[in-house]
Amino acid sequence: MKSKLVFAKYALYVMIWLVCCIASFIEMRFVPEIAVDDFGRTAAMVFLIQSICMGIFLPLQYVFGYEKTKFVSFLLFITPFALTAMEDSEIAVNIGGFFGPTPVFLTMVIFAFGILAWFASFAVSEKVFNGKDLI
Numbered sequence: 459m460k461s462k463l464v465f466a467k468y469a470l471y472v473m474i475w476l477v478c479c480i481a482s483f484i485e486m487r488f489v490p491e492i493a494v495d496d497f498g499r500t501a502a503m504v505f506l507i508q509s510i511c512m513g514i515f516l517p518l519q520y521v522f523g524y525e526k527t528k529f530v531s532f533l534l535f536i537t538p539f540a541l542t543a544m545e546d547s548e549i550a551v552n553i554g555g556f557f558g559p560t561p562v563f564l565t566m567v568i569f570a571f572g573i574l575a576w577f578a579s580f581a582v583s584e585k586v587f588n589g590k591d592l593i
Contacts, residue, residue, distance in 0.1 A: 464520075464584045468576065471512055475505055499565045506572035513579030520586040 479501045486493040494500045519527045 460588050460590075461584050464580065464587050467516065468580050468583070471508070472576075475508055479504075496565070498562070499568070502565045502569040502572065506568050506575070509572040509576040509579070513575045517579060517582045517586055520583050520590065 482501075483497060486497070515527070515530060518530065
């Protein structure tokens with residue numbers, strides 16, 4: 459039963475990513491100024507970044523508990539705002555430009571790395587959570 463609780467949390471984050479992708483895709487159809495060149499690559503990069511960040515955070519949350527990881531979750535919450543502020547500075551790195559014109563294969567590779575990070579994190583979280591005494 460404990461593994462289903464871990465699975466539910468990971469499934470929730472994947473569903474949030476899917477809903478955000480759908481909302482972003484619909485929004486780009488109605489507001490062409492915010493459209494990106496390659497939606498698939500953008501969605502794959504967001505999934506990779508999300509799976510790495512949450513892949514580190516969730517096992518830490520299971521190890522140290524919710525109360526001790528509140529500050530880390532706050533940092534993850536403000537990261538998009540900090541990245542937006544960094545865009546105007548000279549230290550910003552153009553991650554999308556690093557890949558140049560991305561073929562479909564590279565987009566699938568990026569997405570595959572995200573899935574691998576997600577499954578590795580799930581395995582670690584499940585192992586940690588199964589070892590916890592919840593009583």
